[in-house]
Amino acid sequence: MEVKICSTCGANLLGTGYVMFPCPECESEIYRCFKCRKLGNSYVCEKCGFEGP
Ligand SMILES: [Zn+2]
Numbered sequence: 001m002e003v004k005i006c007s008t009c010g011a012n013l014l015g016t017g018y019v020m021f022p023c024p025e026c027e028s029e030i031y032r033c034f035k036c037r038k039l040g041n042s043y044v045c046e047k048c049g050f051e052g053p
């Protein structure tokens with residue numbers, strides 16, 4: 001089973017709420033936990049390094 005981690009804080013997302021969306025640049029999947037989503041923390045794409053809100 002694939003382990004998913006939050007792109008922003010690195011938290012393990014297994015068993016917690018999270019959102020997945022495609023990177024605007026390279027369309028690879030980015031995961032973010034509810035906490036970071038709520039706080040509006042920026043994320044960094046692992047593949048292309050894109051930074052977004
Ligand atoms: Zn997070």
Ligand SMILES: [Zn+2]
Nearest residue numbers: 023026045048
């Ligand atoms: Zn990307």
